[in-house]
Amino acid sequence: MADAHVEVRDLCVTVRGPDGAPLRIVDDISFDVARGQMLALIGESGSGKTTIALSLMGHGRGGAAISGDIRVGDATLDGVGARSLAAQRGHRITYVAQSAAAAFNPSRRVIDQVIEPALIHRTASPATARQRAVELFRALALPNPETIGSRYPHELSGGQLQRLMAAMALITKPDLVIFDEPTTALDVTTQVEVLQAFRRVVREQGATGVYVSHDLAVVAQMADHILVLNRGRVREQNDVRTILEAPTDDYTKTLMAAAHPVVAVAAPAARAPEPLLAIHGIFAGYGPVDKAGRPANPVLSDVSLTIGRGAAVGVIGESGSGKSTVARVVAGLLAPTAGQVTLDGEALAQTVSGRTREQLRRVQIVFQNADVALNPAHNVGDILGRVLRFYHGVSGAEAGRRVAQLLDLIRLPAGVADRRCGELSGGQKQRVNLARALAAEPDVILCDEVTSALDTVVRGAILDLLADLRRELGLAYLFISHDIATVKALCDDIVVLYKGTRVESGRCESYSTAPFHPYTDLLISSVPEMRTDWLADESFRNSAPFAGMNEQPALCRFLPRCPVAISGRCDTIAPPLQSMAAGNIILCHRTEEELAR
Structure with missing residues (x-):
């Protein structure tokens, strides 16, 4: 590809197998990523997704040998000095890991850790780096962007830490950002916010991205192209819409089927067990x-x-x-x-x-x-x-x-x-x-x-x-x-x-069918759908939250976020328990007829 920012040809990664013999865990991988595009690597655990992503940084896990041709911008796998992939880590090539909690030092304030790459690679002065960090906090939709950096990691939620780790990766204005399962362990509502923030900031910076994931619905929101992996080999690669709507490989079809779990696989017949x-x-x-x-x-x-x-x-x-x-x-x-x-x-x-x-x-x-x-x-x-x-x-x-x-x-x-x-x-x-x-x-x-x-x-x-x-x-x-x-x-x-x-x-x-409690409705509607325009569709989140008084624990705890709260009732009286026709019981002032509208 003439305008490729990332080029990979015949990539192989070899480790020592259980019997001591060489074992090829990534075999003959080739792909291109255009500048400003996002490539998703998907597949099961052990398919080689993270191994390939780390290879783009010139990094192999302990004992792994990388061979083949890799180019990211002007840097190559076998390049010398600043032209090597290893020299680009943390500066021109950055990495967002799956576990944000493990990535932060619990004894240091967040802001000091976020700006550290910029100081190490001398891309900004301390003052400029702090200003840049606050701008990223704001762009990533973090609360109180001017002050959140003064907090310690244990004082922040998982979704906030995940966005702060993205800020750490983006602080040096990298050319390539590798996202390795960055939303896997997040709840669905937090995942929506994080995905929106990632997509917006990466596009604003014009960075190239590689997104490692097993979740096709998430990939549909983030990627331009998809490469499907199985046991270290490419099974299929194409643009995201083609993969989602018309996959040709049987393994890709298996992944698509697995993304739609069968409901109630083992519910026993007994309605009231001991x-x-x-x-x-x-x-x-x-x-x-x-x-x-x-x-x-x-x-x-x-x-x-x-x-x-x-x-x-x-x-x-x-x-x-x-x-x-x-x-x-x-x-x-x-x-x-x-x-x-x-x-x-x-x-x-x-x-x-x-x-x-x-x-x-x-x-x-x-x-x-x-x-x-x-x-x-x-x-x-x-x-x-x-x-x-x-x-x-x-x-x-x-x-x-x-x-x-x-x-x-x-x-x-x-x-x-x-x-x-x-x-x-x-x-x-x-x-x-x-x-x-x-x-x-x-x-x-x-x-x-x-x-x-x-x-x-x-x-x-x-x-x-x-x-x-x-x-x-x-x-x-x-x-x-x-x-x-x-x-x-x-x-x-x-x-x-x-x-x-x-x-x-x-x-x-x-x-299975509405009406639900407004919070349950939010959880259900926040599960990503396998269509490329789902994240841009605000119809499932188009109601404004309650704009009245602040939360009081004695009242409804969901009140500050509730799009259907009733002024003069929800903000003055504790909600009652109500039984719905389907048998579910909800803690809400709204009647079943009102919630069904």
């Missing part, structure tokens, strides 16, 4: 606690739900809604300030230290990030064997046999037992994360965003696995997610949380 686990009137938070057990800074406010034996209850909401806090309270990792958790009608101690080993065994938790949850120094057999020893007193050959059974249960080969987690794909690590919980032989598993960072095919496989285990073992799930489609694919009942308050609950089928 109660197993319940939480009653839970309050949790931090700060001083009043006589009623309500903290000064609440995270959960009077939350209740029940999980039947062998049932699955989904909890959805944005970041900060209190979803994970529910799981932590149930697991005994956080003591509630008021309320109670019961298992088979027996009250559980507030924290792990007060619970019996049998109670701990019966309630297991699977965390979102398997990389953090699994010890990288131990192999899979050791990780699973430790659980078997602790709960069942099993060791030696018997433990090895049980480990093999667990791996078979999660659809992994027995040889994985000898591998460390760093040698596994994201989907494989999440399966091991699940196997560790299964090793205890629990009655209920708390699944905290266990599929949010997985590609669509692997996510579907994990959901199928969870459904199969539920049928085979009679497991119950508390399934936490920000994605209502994922929850509907597994759960019987759904609870919607907003800022720690339950605003809607009901059977899964009651969420």
Whole structure:
């Protein structure tokens, strides 16, 4: 391509395989990206997306050998001095990683970290860099752009950190920006804001982009062209509209099909299973606690739900809604300030230290990030064997046999037992994360965003696995997610949380057609659709939020954002619980007829 800003020809990346022989994980990749265009690299975990993206910076993971021809502007893979790709990192070529929380130093203020690349590469003076950073904060739609930089990373939300990491990547006015799954772990409403900000700023700067993702709906909003990868090889590449509307490769069609999960894959016929686990009137938070057990800074406010034996209850909401806090309270990792958790009608101690080993065994938790949850120094057999020893007193050959059974249960080969987690794909690590919980032989598993960072095919496989285990073992799930489609694919009942308050609950089928609570409606309408003009279509967000008084916790917590709030009612009286015809219960002043209009 004559006007290509990025040219890649015959790219190969080789590592040492399990048997010590060379293993080619990226094989014969070629593509061009025109200046100012965005290329998306899509595929399952292990397809080579990130490996290819890092190669554009002249970087290979430990022990990897890169061969082929790569040119970004005037810089090449084998260039000398400033003309090498490695010399362009952090300056002309920048990178936005998936985990913003891991990218920031918790002990330093955000502004100092955002401007650091500009100071290191001497593209601006400290004063100019700070001014440039504030301009980027404003362009990225961050709140209080003049002062947000003075805060520490732990004081900011995931969506804010993701945009701040983009500001860090854009501060040097780079030619090429690599986005590596930058919205994967964000809730749907935050993702919309971040995608809009990314697209606007990249276009304003005229930068070239490479966007790594497994989400075709997200890619449809960001990319001009798509390159589909599978096991390190190109399966198809074309403009975004052609890929979405008329894919030719069977693997691409598989990805398209996986982007539309089947609803209720494993909902049992029983409508009212025997109660197993319940939480009653839970309050949790931090700060001083009043006589009623309500903290000064609440995270959960009077939350209740029940999980039947062998049932699955989904909890959805944005970041900060209190979803994970529910799981932590149930697991005994956080003591509630008021309320109670019961298992088979027996009250559980507030924290792990007060619970019996049998109670701990019966309630297991699977965390979102398997990389953090699994010890990288131990192999899979050791990780699973430790659980078997602790709960069942099993060791030696018997433990090895049980480990093999667990791996078979999660659809992994027995040889994985000898591998460390760093040698596994994201989907494989999440399966091991699940196997560790299964090793205890629990009655209920708390699944905290266990599929949010997985590609669509692997996510579907994990959901199928969870459904199969539920049928085979009679497991119950508390399934936490920000994605209502994922929850509907597994759960019987759904609870919607907003800022720690339950605003809607009901059977899964009651969420198929409106009316919903206005917040539930926002969550559903914020799920990207697989069409290229979806992000530009403001029709699903065209109502202005309530312009009256500021939020008061005693009233509706959604009031400041509600597009259908009633002045004189919603801002003066706490909302009532109402039952809709479909069976869902909402916390709202609006009647079913009013919400249906």
